[in-house]
Amino acid sequence: MSAHPIRMAAIDKSFGPVRANRAASLDVAPGEIHALVGENGAGKSTLMKILGGLIKPDAGTVEVNGRDVTSWSTTDAIAAGVGVVHQHFMLVPTLTVAENVVLGLEPKRGVMFDRARALADVNALIQKTGLIVPADRRIAELSVGEAQRVEILKTLYRGATILILDEPTAVLSPPDVQELWTVLRKLRDDGGTIVLITHRLDEVIDISETITVMRAGATVGRMKTSETTPAEIAKAMVGRDVVLSAPVREAIGKAAATTEHAIAPTGAPVLEVTDLAVNDSRRVRVVDGVTFAIRPGEILGIAGVEGNGQTELVEAIAGLRDILGGSVSVSGRDITHATVKERREAGIAHVPEDRHRRGLILEYSIAENLVLGAQDEFSRRGSLDGARIEEHAREQIGKFDIRPPNPAPAARTLSGGNQQKVVIAREMGRSFTVLLAAQPTRGVDVGAIEFIHRQIREARDTGKAILLVSAELNEVLALSDKVAVMYRGKFAVTLPAHEATPEVFGPYMTGGGSRDAA
Amino acid sequence: MSESLLRRAEEALLPPIVALLIALILGDVLILLFGESPAHVYGRMIEGAWGNSYGFAQVLYKTTTLTFAGLSIALALRAGLFNIGAEGQLAAGAFGAALMGISLPAGTPGVVAVPLCLLAAAAAGLLTGGIPGVLKTKFGAHEVIVTIMLNFIILALLNWLLVEHFRVEETLHTAEISAGAVPRLSEFIPAFHGSAANVTFLFAIAAAVWCWWYLFRTPGGYALRATGLQPEAAEYGGIRVGRVWIKAMALGGTNFVLGYKHYYEDGFTGGSGFLAIAVAIVGRNHPFGVVLAAFFFATLSQGGLAIHALVPKQMVEVLQGIVILAMAASVPEVQRALRNARKAVAA
Numbered sequence: 001m002s003a004h005p006i007r008m009a010a011i012d013k014s015f016g017p018v019r020a021n022r023a024a025s026l027d028v029a030p031g032e033i034h035a036l037v038g039e040n041g042a043g044k045s046t047l048m049k050i051l052g053g054l055i056k057p058d059a060g061t062v063e064v065n066g067r068d069v070t071s072w073s074t075t076d077a078i079a080a081g082v083g084v085v086h087q088h089f090m091l092v093p094t095l096t097v098a099e100n101v102v103l104g105l106e107p108k109r110g111v112m113f114d115r116a117r118a119l120a121d122v123n124a125l126i127q128k129t130g131l132i133v134p135a136d137r138r139i140a141e142l143s144v145g146e147a148q149r150v151e152i153l154k155t156l157y158r159g160a161t162i163l164i165l166d167e168p169t170a171v172l173s174p175p176d177v178q179e180l181w182t183v184l185r186k187l188r189d190d191g192g193t194i195v196l197i198t199h200r201l202d203e204v205i206d207i208s209e210t211i212t213v214m215r216a217g218a219t220v221g222r223m224k225t226s227e228t229t230p231a232e233i234a235k236a237m238v239g240r241d242v243v244l245s246a247p248v249r250e251a252i253g254k255a256a257a258t259t260e261h262a263i264a265p266t267g268a269p270v271l272e273v274t275d276l277a278v279n280d281s282r283r284v285r286v287v288d289g290v291t292f293a294i295r296p297g298e299i300l301g302i303a304g305v306e307g308n309g310q311t312e313l314v315e316a317i318a319g320l321r322d323i324l325g326g327s328v329s330v331s332g333r334d335i336t337h338a339t340v341k342e343r344r345e346a347g348i349a350h351v352p353e354d355r356h357r358r359g360l361i362l363e364y365s366i367a368e369n370l371v372l373g374a375q376d377e378f379s380r381r382g383s384l385d386g387a388r389i390e391e392h393a394r395e396q397i398g399k400f401d402i403r404p405p406n407p408a409p410a411a412r413t414l415s416g417g418n419q420q421k422v423v424i425a426r427e428m429g430r431s432f433t434v435l436l437a438a439q440p441t442r443g444v445d446v447g448a449i450e451f452i453h454r455q456i457r458e459a460r461d462t463g464k465a466i467l468l469v470s471a472e473l474n475e476v477l478a479l480s481d482k483v484a485v486m487y488r489g490k491f492a493v494t495l496p497a498h499e500a501t502p503e504v505f506g507p508y509m510t511g512g513g514s515r516d517a518a
Numbered sequence: 519m520s521e522s523l524l525r526r527a528e529e530a531l532l533p534p535i536v537a538l539l540i541a542l543i544l545g546d547v548l549i550l551l552f553g554e555s556p557a558h559v560y561g562r563m564i565e566g567a568w569g570n571s572y573g574f575a576q577v578l579y580k581t582t583t584l585t586f587a588g589l590s591i592a593l594a595l596r597a598g599l600f601n602i603g604a605e606g607q608l609a610a611g612a613f614g615a616a617l618m619g620i621s622l623p624a625g626t627p628g629v630v631a632v633p634l635c636l637l638a639a640a641a642a643g644l645l646t647g648g649i650p651g652v653l654k655t656k657f658g659a660h661e662v663i664v665t666i667m668l669n670f671i672i673l674a675l676l677n678w679l680l681v682e683h684f685r686v687e688e689t690l691h692t693a694e695i696s697a698g699a700v701p702r703l704s705e706f707i708p709a710f711h712g713s714a715a716n717v718t719f720l721f722a723i724a725a726a727v728w729c730w731w732y733l734f735r736t737p738g739g740y741a742l743r744a745t746g747l748q749p750e751a752a753e754y755g756g757i758r759v760g761r762v763w764i765k766a767m768a769l770g771g772t773n774f775v776l777g778y779k780h781y782y783e784d785g786f787t788g789g790s791g792f793l794a795i796a797v798a799i800v801g802r803n804h805p806f807g808v809v810l811a812a813f814f815f816a817t818l819s820q821g822g823l824a825i826h827a828l829v830p831k832q833m834v835e836v837l838q839g840i841v842i843l844a845m846a847a848s849v850p851e852v853q854r855a856l857r858n859a860r861k862a863v864a865a
């Protein structure tokens with residue numbers, strides 16, 4: 001029997017007071033697709049960084065193909081055939097696919113870069129692996145799915161036989177995911193070993209042969225995919241039975257969530273958007289004639305592959321982007337050209353899609369973040385009212401279950417889920433009539449998803465008008481009353497929730513389907 | 519509470535102290551290369567700066583200018599802007615004050631004249647600092663380029679104004695101001711006799727306290743720091759980022775100097791506006807840190823005068839450079855070591 005490609009045992013790793021890995025282990029058999037799952041902050045990425053030579057463990061051993069490689073460097077790891085495909089692409093946008101793939105190992109003729117051979121080599125690799133990309137195209141012209149294939153080609157070009165993929169599907173549309181699976185299976189059949197980091201249980205079931213579950217830094221389970229159920233995996237991940245939130249519930253195969261309403265949406269629309277036109281930062285028209293209205297107690301969900309104008313649509317309504325055509329009004333008041341502050345006063349609450357960039361000032365304390373945008377209201381005679389800010393923070397921390405329950409630490413020190421709760425607490429903990437929720441559960445763990453979904457449902461039940469944008473189709477379907485698919489800046493289709501299924505939506509998300517439906 | 523205060527003080531003060539030690543050691547090597555004894559040279563420096571009351575008063579005088587300029591840079595940096603224009607802003611402020619002082623009738627009481635001179639200096643600073651702020655906000659012009667270029671423009675403009683309109687014949691300075699002169703510190707502390715140190719030193723300290731209060735205790739400061747840390751999050755929070763930038767630059771510009779010679783003289787800034795960048799960085803953009811750093815660089819500069827006989831006077835400038843580099847390199851290291859040490863204690 002050949003040695004296991006990866007064998008990590010009793011790995012300990014601390015960052016300051018945080019123990020990222022405690023006695024973690026990972027055992028990957030030859031020629032398998034192995035899923036590494038766990039909540040945010042469970043220690044998956046740390047474990048993979050140790051494997052890739054980016055950081056060194058405090059204790060424990062790492063073996064690759066039977067060789068003890070504990071504390072090796074990234075150079076050693078690459079030489080030994082371990083390749084990591086990161087969640088964030090590391091490509092040079094102005095260079096071509098072939099140039100990016102060979103970067104650092106360029107074929108040369110004399111001292112000159114041998115462009116023709118680079119192209120030929122890369123094309124051969126593309127043929128062999130089935131990772132179809134135009135090799136002479138610049139990265140900047142590629143779609144996200146294509147860029148990811150280039151990342152994989154890059155590691156394979158360096159001779160990787162052990163491939164680690166960190167959340168590879170986060171940015172892909174459903175057809176792209178299927179294509180990725182095909183490629184991964186082919187790589188496995190050709191003798192490769194693949195470790196897939198993910199927290200989407202449906203994918204785990206779909207693609208993996210073996211699963212390792214991590215929780216709070218430790219390995220808590222290792223099972224054959226064929227012998228387990230999503231419920232079991234979820235329980236191992238969280239350490240308790242959870243009332244699973246929609247995406248997970250869907251994955252588990254229960255009946256799709258129904259939107260049980262306390263009150264039916266009634267009355268005149270609160271948020272009205274008419275024929276909206278918005279450009280992105282490169283001055284390309286990315287929202288092109290979008291019209292919709294949301295009534296009190298109603299959730300409009302927007303699905304679609306990311307990058308089809310959803311970000312700009314929300315930012316335009318929130319006042320962060322110039323509106324070049326059309327109008328936006330809240331409760332009958334035109335806010336098309338109002339400032340962010342005026343819009344907030346008009347009743348808009350906004351959970352932005354990127355909490356690290358927009359949602360939080362990471363160096364500010366929890367208490368300070370909880371008054372962002374309202375700092376003027378929390379001051380007295382020109383000075384910030386520290387006592388009132390702290391009192392307000394304690395109240396919100398209790399109400400929104402932010403942990404640790406302490407107003408003083410910087411937002412940077414919180415876990416992703418708790419950071420998101422701070423944003424949610426600030427936006428939903430004050431009075432508002434319209435909620436713009438962009439990717440409200442992105443990158444947070446199952447427990448936090450559950451909590452945030454409950455908050456959104458409660459807001460709906462108290463008569464708020466909610467615009468929900470999510471890359472998670474299941475989330476959109478589980479929460480919304482009406483679902484729209486956005487494609488290339490337009491609503492490709494709008495349907496009532498009960499008619500909306502992934503099968504109906506799939507084609508619209510990639511530009512198929514009939515444009516003028518509903 | 520007191521423990522966290524102690525911890526914060528430790529984190530704020532220890533890194534510069536370590537940087538200083540590193541700089542001193544590197545300085546030792548240099549001094550040895552010149553065949554002198556480090557102990558002797560350092561001794562003379564300390565003696566020259568702090569060992570006699572005249573020297574110490576001169577240190578205070580230099581601290582004053584560096585504090586004002588350092589605060590203007592620190593404020594802008596807190597808003598995420600690199601203000602290289604302190605040199606020009608200082609000159610413009612001083613010129614404004616001088617013009618006001620000259621045009622006031624002689625015998626105007628100090629309580630009226632001094633605030634008016636300060637206002638004139640502030641207005642000049644507001645103008646010179648506000649220009650880059652507006653250009654950045656309206657046209658996206660990078661403030662580093664604009665402030666560098668404005669230095670040339672302002673200094674040349676002041677030179678022209680001075681030479682063509684305001685100078686006293688055969689000199690390169692304006693007439694003496696007829697009102698608004700502030701007393702020298704030597705009037706209260708006779709030992710300071712002969713030094714240019716004056717009451718504006720107290721204004722500098724007051725300005726530092728005001729900056730601290732503004733930055734950390736007001737909604738305006740909250741918005742300013744938020745803009746500097748994460749402009750996109752600040753914008754999301756309804757903060758008008760562009761306005762904050764204009765305000766930050768203008769506020770920086772209002773830091774003024776009301777002088778010791780009681781007239782404006784061409785070239786009086788002598789690079790203080792640039793040294794002030796180091797002051798702001800070594801002071802870690804904290805108003806009180808700026809005062810300490812200004813005091814430190816003023817000491818180096820004054821102490822440097824005392825060692826000319828022993829080593830080349832450029833030695834002091836090299837030492838300044840080393841301190842800045844040591845600061846930049848050692849701060850994160852020392853902070854990490856501090857945290858590790860704390861962890862070891864806790865474990």
